[in-house]
Amino acid sequence: MAEPIRVLIVDDEERFRDTLAKLLTRHGFTVRTAGGGTEALALLGQAPCDVIVLDVKMPGLTGQDALPLLRAACPEAEVLVLTGHASVDIASAMIAGGAADYLLKPCPTDELEGAIRAVYDRRQATRPR
Amino acid sequence: MKPETRPDVHAPPLWPHTLLAPVLAGAAVLLALIAPPVIGFILALFAGAVCIGSALILARRVRQGEQEVHELDLRLLQSQKLAAIGELSSGIAHEINNPLAIITQELDLVREIAGEGPDCSAADRAESRDSLREIGKQVDRCRQITHKLLNFARKMEPVLQEEALDQVIEDMALLVEREALGRGVSIVRDYAPGLPPICTDVPLLRQVILNLLTNAMHATPEGGAITLGTRRDNDKLLIEVRDTGCGITPANMPKIFDPFFTTKEPGKGTGLGLSLSHGIVARLGGTLTATSTPGKGATFTVSLPL
Numbered sequence: 045m046a047e048p049i050r051v052l053i054v055d056d057e058e059r060f061r062d063t064l065a066k067l068l069t070r071h072g073f074t075v076r077t078a079g080g081g082t083e084a085l086a087l088l089g090q091a092p093c094d095v096i097v098l099d100v101k102m103p104g105l106t107g108q109d110a111l112p113l114l115r116a117a118c119p120e121a122e123v124l125v126l127t128g129h130a131s132v133d134i135a136s137a138m139i140a141g142g143a144a145d146y147l148l149k150p151c152p153t154d155e156l157e158g159a160i161r162a163v164y165d166r167r168q169a170t171r172p173r
Numbered sequence: 174m175k176p177e178t179r180p181d182v183h184a185p186p187l188w189p190h191t192l193l194a195p196v197l198a199g200a201a202v203l204l205a206l207i208a209p210p211v212i213g214f215i216l217a218l219f220a221g222a223v224c225i226g227s228a229l230i231l232a233r234r235v236r237q238g239e240q241e242v243h244e245l246d247l248r249l250l251q252s253q254k255l256a257a258i259g260e261l262s263s264g265i266a267h268e269i270n271n272p273l274a275i276i277t278q279e280l281d282l283v284r285e286i287a288g289e290g291p292d293c294s295a296a297d298r299a300e301s302r303d304s305l306r307e308i309g310k311q312v313d314r315c316r317q318i319t320h321k322l323l324n325f326a327r328k329m330e331p332v333l334q335e336e337a338l339d340q341v342i343e344d345m346a347l348l349v350e351r352e353a354l355g356r357g358v359s360i361v362r363d364y365a366p367g368l369p370p371i372c373t374d375v376p377l378l379r380q381v382i383l384n385l386l387t388n389a390m391h392a393t394p395e396g397g398a399i400t401l402g403t404r405r406d407n408d409k410l411l412i413e414v415r416d417t418g419c420g421i422t423p424a425n426m427p428k429i430f431d432p433f434f435t436t437k438e439p440g441k442g443t444g445l446g447l448s449l450s451h452g453i454v455a456r457l458g459g460t461l462t463a464t465s466t467p468g469k470g471a472t473f474t475v476s477l478p479l
Contacts, residue, residue, distance in 0.1 A: 056438075057271055057274070057275060059275050059307060060271070060274055060275045060278060063275065063278040063279055063282055063304070063307075064278050066282060066300075067278060067281055067282055067285070070285065101267060103436075128266065128267045128268075128269075128270030128271045128273075128274060129263070129266075129267045129270075131263060148270070149270045149271060149273065149274035149277075150270060150273040150274040150276065150277040151274065151277065152277060152281065153277075153278060153281040154281075
């Protein structure tokens with residue numbers, strides 16, 4: 045059996061990240077959650093992950109500021125931006141900064157799951173063996 | 174401004190009217206003085222025609238210029254309005270998308286548990302009930318945002334009435350005091366004696382005072398105090414709401430009256446209270462300002478004309 049995909053959800057809405065974590069866990073993912081960029085960096089320091097689901101507008105370290113730091117802390121992880129902030133500028137800046145995909149809240153769980161699996165599979169296919 | 178949109182780029186040059194015409198007219202007048210009467214008369218007519226022609230052309234150009242400036246002003250105003258609408262829409266989208274995202278996830282969880290049929294565990298049933306409760310909470314969060322936005326859109330003319338300022342403020346202080354005392358925050362009255370009655374829209378002013386008091390209460394830690402003060406400053410009446418809370422950082426100060434700006438936790442504040450209050454005070458003909466020493470509290474001052 046394949047290893048479960050390790051996901052880190054970074055979002056300041058506690059209820060959102062907890063319920064999403066429950067759903068993804070039920071669907072076979074290994075999930076950790078962080079309330080902001082700083083907490084996410086600390087968690088990545090403890091153990092790496094495969095996909096980071098990152099919010100943009102957060103108090104303290106915003107998603108945009110956190111993106112390069114998270115990528116440096118865990119270069120093998122793909123970053124999937126999930127935000128309620130609909131701005132083409134921010135989306136293109138995040139993609140240019142190395143994010144693999146950009147999804148807009150509210151996003152049905154199956155769509156988000158599909159996106160997580162897609163970026164994970166893409167990474168598996170392109171990573172050096 | 175881009176060169177092609179500048180009004181004078183393709184217009185004919187002005188120098189024939191500002192330079193050539195006066196020189197020609199002057200020369201004609203001088204020649205008329207020394208020329209025989211008939212030729213002098215013709216030259217004088219020529220000088221007059223040149224002056225009147227140029228004056229008419231210059232007047233038309235000035236009017237045209239004024240019209241173009243007016244049109245540019247209107248376009249600028251329109252683009253500023255569109256920018257403001259864009260900013261507001263983006264703010265609304267973000268504030269509504271977050272609770273919608275929570276609702277979506279909770280619904281997915283409830284659907285999944287319901288899909289397991291009647292055999293689902295007691296823990297799952299409790300989970301479903303909790304999800305439904307959360308959906309209700311998030312709907313309420315959206316409702317608060319849309320209702321406050323409706324207040325923004327309401328363009329009712331203020332209904333003016335005379336009222337003692339202390340009374341308006343005291344009504345709101347009593348309303349908030351019970352909750353404040355529960356949080357260990359005291360309310361100190363510092364009303365200046367003998368103030369003249371104020372002529373204003375009392376319900377609107379009450380809303381402002383209530384917003385400021387609620388904000389102050391949320392910002393003040395246990396053991397702190399909120400001071401409510403009134404005083405007269407020439408032809409203005411001032412209301413001060415001073416708290417001993419965390420204050421406002423210099424970085425946040427320019428943003429505090431922006432719609433949707435909040436330092437409260439997600440879901441705890443809509444970020445519309447101060448912006449709404451600012452709009453109301455402006456409609457009442459006054460100003461709402463803030464000063465703060467970070468860490469030592471903030472003071473909000475409503476200044477209203479007498």
